[in-house]
Amino acid sequence: MKRCAQRWAMGLWLLALSGAVCAADDGIPALLKFAEQRQAPPAALKEETARKPAPAPAAKPAAVAGADGARLTSLKHSVQQQAEKIRQLERQLAAAQAAAAPKSERTDVDIRPLADALKALRQAVAPLPEVTALAASLTRAEQRSASLTAQLAQQRQRVDTLLAERRQAAEAPVLASEADKQAYAAGVSLGRDILHLQQENRRAGLEADRRLLLAGIADTLAGRLRLDEAAIDSALRTAQQRLQQTQQTQAPPPDGKAYLADFARQEGVKQDALGFYYRVDYAGSGAIGADDRVDIVVRESLTDGRVVKDMELAGTVISQPLTRYPPLFRAAIEKLQRHGSITLVVPPALAYGKQGSPPAIPPDATMIYTLRIADVQS
Secondary structure, eight states, rough: OHHHHHHHHHHHHHHHHHHHHHTTTSSSSSHHHHHHHSSOOHHHHHHHHHHOOOOOOOOOOHHHHHHHHHHHHHHHHHHHOOOOHHHHHHHHHHHHHHHSSOOOOOOOOHHHHHHHHHHHHHHHHSHHHHHHHHHHHHHHHHHHHHHHOOOOOOOOHHHHHHHHHHHHSSOOOOOOOOHHHHHHHHHHHHHHHHHHHHHHHHHTTOOOOOOHHHHHHHHHHTTTSSSSHHHHHHHHHHHHHHHHHHHHHSOOOOOHHHHHHHHHSTTEEOOOOOOOEEEEEEESSOOTTTOOOOEEEEEEEEETSOEEEEEHHTTEEEEEGGGGGGGHHHHHTOOOOOOOEEEEEEGGGGTTTTTTTTTBBBBTOEEEEEEEEEEEOO
C-alpha cells in the first residue's frame, strides 16, 4: 500500500514536470492545465487571472530604428532641395518680370549744385595771388641770376684771353720764316692805315680814342665783337655823317701839291711811270696773272681827309678781269700779289682834272686812293 502511494506521488511529480515543459508554449502552467482538466478553477483564481495586465508589446529591434532615422534625414534633405529650387524659380521669375517691364521715362537731373561745388573746390585749391606773384618773382630772379652767372663767366674768359694776349704781345715776335715776315708786314700796313685815318680825322676835328680803336682791332681778330653788325654799321654811318658835316663847314682844301710833296718824302714811297706816287702797304702772297679776274676794294678821299667813296664801309667789291681796269688802277694792281694793299696819291691830271666832280670833288683836286685786293680768280 505504501509502495502504491509512492508510485502515485512519483507519477504526479513527473506529470507536473512534463506539464511545466509543455506550458512554455502558451504561457499557462501545466499544473493549471492539469487541474483545469480535473476540475473548474475557483472563482477567486479566475478574477485574479482576469485582473492580470496584458503583457506590453516587445520593443523594435535596433536595425529597424536606424533605417527609419536614415529615411527621415533623406526626406528632410529632399524637402530642402525642393525649397531651394522654388526660391531659384521665384528669383528667375522676378528678373523676367523686371526685364519685361517698360523702362521709366528719363528724368532731367539738375547738375548746377554739382557745378557750384566743383567751382568752389577749384577756387579752394587755386593758389593765392600773393603766392603766384611770389613764384613769378622768384622765377625772374633765378633767370636773372643765371644770366648774370653766364655774363660773369664770359667776362672771366675775356679777361683770361686779354691777359694771355698781353703776355704774348709783350714778347718780341720772332720773324724766322717768310710767312712770319708777311704776317708782320700786313700788321704794319694795317697800322699805317689806322694812323693815316687818325690824321685825316684829326684834320676834320674828329679825335678817336686810340685805346678803343685798338680794342676794336683786337676783338675783330679774336672774333668776339662787343657790338652786333647793325650797331657797328650805325656807328660808322654816324661817324661818316659827322665827318662830312665838318668838311662842309671848313675852308676850301689847300693845294694838293704840298700834300703830294710831303707824301713823296715818306719812307717806302715811290713814283710810278704814269706820274702818281704809291706806297705798298702789304705786298700779298701769290702772283696775279694777266688774264685773272681780280676783286678790289677802294677808298677814295681828298687831301684834307674828306672821304668821297668807301667801298669797305659800303660792303661793295669791283670784280673784273685785270685787263679791263683803267691804266691807273691796273698799274697799282700789278704792283701787288693776292690780298695785297697799296696807297696812291694821284695828281689832278691823272684824276678828275680841272673840272673835278662837283659837289664832292673840287677842281684840280689831288686824290688819295687806298686799294686792297679782296680775291683773285684764275
